[in-house]
Amino acid sequence: AQSVTQLGSHVSVSEGALVLLRCNYSSSVPPYLFWYVQYPNQGLQLLLKYTTGATLVKGINGFEAEFKKSETSFHLTKPSAHMSDAAEYFCAVRPDSGGYQKVTFGTGTKLQVIP
Amino acid sequence: EAQVTQNPRYLITVTGKKLTVTCSQNMNHEYMSWYRQDPGLGLRQIYYSMNVEVTDKGDVPEGYKVSRKEKRNFPLILESPSPNQTSLYFCASSPTTAGGLSYGYTFGSGTRLTVV
Numbered sequence: 184a185q186s187v188t189q190l191g192s193h194v195s196v197s198e199g200a201l202v203l204l205r206c207n208y209s210s211s212v213p214p215y216l217f218w219y220v221q222y223p224n225q226g227l228q229l230l231l232k233y234t235t236g237a238t239l240v241k242g243i244n245g246f247e248a249e250f251k252k253s254e255t256s257f258h259l260t261k262p263s264a265h266m267s268d269a270a271e272y273f274c275a276v277r278p279d280s281g282g283y284q285k286v287t288f289g290t291g292t293k294l295q296v297i298p
Numbered sequence: 299e300a301q302v303t304q305n306p307r308y309l310i311t312v313t314g315k316k317l318t319v320t321c322s323q324n325m326n327h328e329y330m331s332w333y334r335q336d337p338g339l340g341l342r343q344i345y346y347s348m349n350v351e352v353t354d355k356g357d358v359p360e361g362y363k364v365s366r367k368e369k370r371n372f373p374l375i376l377e378s379p380s381p382n383q384t385s386l387y388f389c390a391s392s393p394t395t396a397g398g399l400s401y402g403y404t405f406g407s408g409t410r411l412t413v414v
Contacts, residue, residue, distance in 0.1 A: 192338065215402070217402045219402075219405075225407060225408070226302075226388060226405040226406055226407045226408050227341075227388065227390075227403070227405045228405070229402050229403075229404075232402055273340065273341065275402070277402070285331075285343060285346065285356070286331075286390075286392075286402070286403060288333075288340045288341040289340055290338060290339060290340035291340050
């Protein structure tokens with residue numbers, strides 16, 4: 184079984200401040216991990232992903248995430264928030280093996296950027 | 299352009315009137331899935347399909363049907379919609395061949411359904 188927990192359904196940061204969105208996962212097999220972003224009235228867009236190799240993953244729009252196996256975490260960060268980063272962010276996990284290839288999503292974190 | 303196309307984008311219907319939401323992808327993906335998104339609950343899987351004629355239930359399949367007669371199409375059918383099916387629906391696809399699991403999903407733009 185696999186699950187994803189996102190801490191904080193709403194996060195507010197000032198423009199230019201650090202963005203930190205938290206994600207913890209549980210998985211019985213080594214997972215693939217993803218962050219998706221959803222802008223208002225749009226579908227979800229892949230922001231970045233961890234598969235294998237380097238644990239620090241860089242994505243689009245200046246975001247990055249670090250896979251920490253010992254902490255079962257995959258937190259999303261951005262050094263300096265921009266107004267255009269206001270959106271909802273979803274962490275997701277998928278097993279890297281097995282016939283059932285479901286992606287399990289967290290409940291999402293809405294990011295508000297204050298001017 | 300590689301994409302997943304859902305139609306319609308918005309739909310208001312009455313309780314009990316059968317409806318179909320279409321989903322089509324042009325990436326030759328084997329795996330397709332339907333999710334519903336509700337505030338505070340994130341995305342919950344309704345049904346998925348590993349390939350043509352292979353479908354299975356997700357976490358919240360009650361009240362829904364799907365079919366996969368062609369690789370590119372995966373329609374979602376609500377035979378007797380009820381107000382608790384008012385939601386935002388997403389279709390998604392991904393490859394399943396070697397390395398495909400690491401691709402994540404490509405999502406459609408969503409269908410906002412209101413059942414009155």
